Amino acid sequence: MTTSASPARRRGRPGGSQGTDLLAIARDVFLTHQYAGATMDAVAAGARVSKQTLYRQYPSKEVLFGAVVRDWVDRGRDAMRPHLQALMESEDVRQGLLELSRILHAGVLSPPVLQMRTLIAAEAERFPEVAADYVRRSWDHNQGLLAEALRHLGARGLLRIDDPAVAAEQLTWLALAAPLNRLTLTAGAARYSAAELDVIAREAVTTFLDRYGARDSAA
Known part of the structure; x- marks a missing residue:
């Protein structure tokens, strides 16, 4: 002192x-x-x-x-990299996608991220360049990394991917759409239990593999 x-x-x-x-x-x-x-x-x-x-x-x-x-x-820019690296190295694609879905829930649905998304969206008209930079360097950046990970799994024969960017977007919204919508519209008050999020993650991966899974992974 x-x-x-x-x-x-x-x-x-x-x-x-x-x-x-x-x-x-x-x-x-x-x-x-x-x-x-x-x-x-x-x-x-x-x-x-x-x-x-x-x-x-x-x-x-x-x-x-x-x-x-x-x-x-900048603080969260590369937070997804180790998780996507783990997905690319996974031998069990279903389990790898399930773990990634849980990571998305833990990150995007966390109170700090929800609060920042709400703040940026509320001020997007006043500061369009700030909002655009956020989308480009955060959301779009991570979607690009996910697309590359899915492309890699396709090259390994674990997925059947024609357009990795579309597949990445679909996986993200299968896992996030319902809880993100509810939490955004209730200012984070109507939170999901861990069991509820686990069901959402499992159903998201099952639906994704029905579309993109190789024969053995989609079975």
């Missing part, structure tokens, strides 16, 4: 948050108050920095909001 400060340090607030830590605090402010209710004062107070310091880095609330969303995307 600091009990004294040099004259140079008294001009600021020692120990204030910087970089990604500051953006995480700003994200909490936006999620708590939404864009309209969030203030630069609240962010500065939460980060324990002066308003002057905050404005030097982010000249306006609009600039800060864009930085918060970009930071969020």
Whole structure:
């Protein structure tokens, strides 16, 4: 704990948050108050920095909001890679797809992701470029990685894939459509039990393999 400060340090607030830590605090402010209710004062107070310091880095609330969303995307950009690598290496394609469906549930249906999706969607008209960047570097990026994993399984003879991009989209929405719709429309209140999500995952994989499975995997 600091009990004294040099004259140079008294001009600021020692120990204030910087970089990604500051953006995480700003994200909490936006999620708590939404864009309209969030203030630069609240962010500065939460980060324990002066308003002057905050404005030097982010000249306006609009600039800060864009930085918060970009930071969020950067934090989760490659989170799917190890799971998709495990899918590509799987010897049991049904089990591999089932595990991936559970990962999608754990990620996309988690409260932080749902809250950020809701915030970005609510501000998409005000900040179309921010929303477009989120879609391109998060959703589209992960869909491309999934398509490549499915293409690889097709090359191994474990799936019959004509268009990996279409197959990736179908697998994603088979696993996510119903729970994501319900949780989005109820602000996350109508949550599913683990058993309910497991049934959704199993049915999604069964339907997917009925369409794309090799003879042995679809049996």
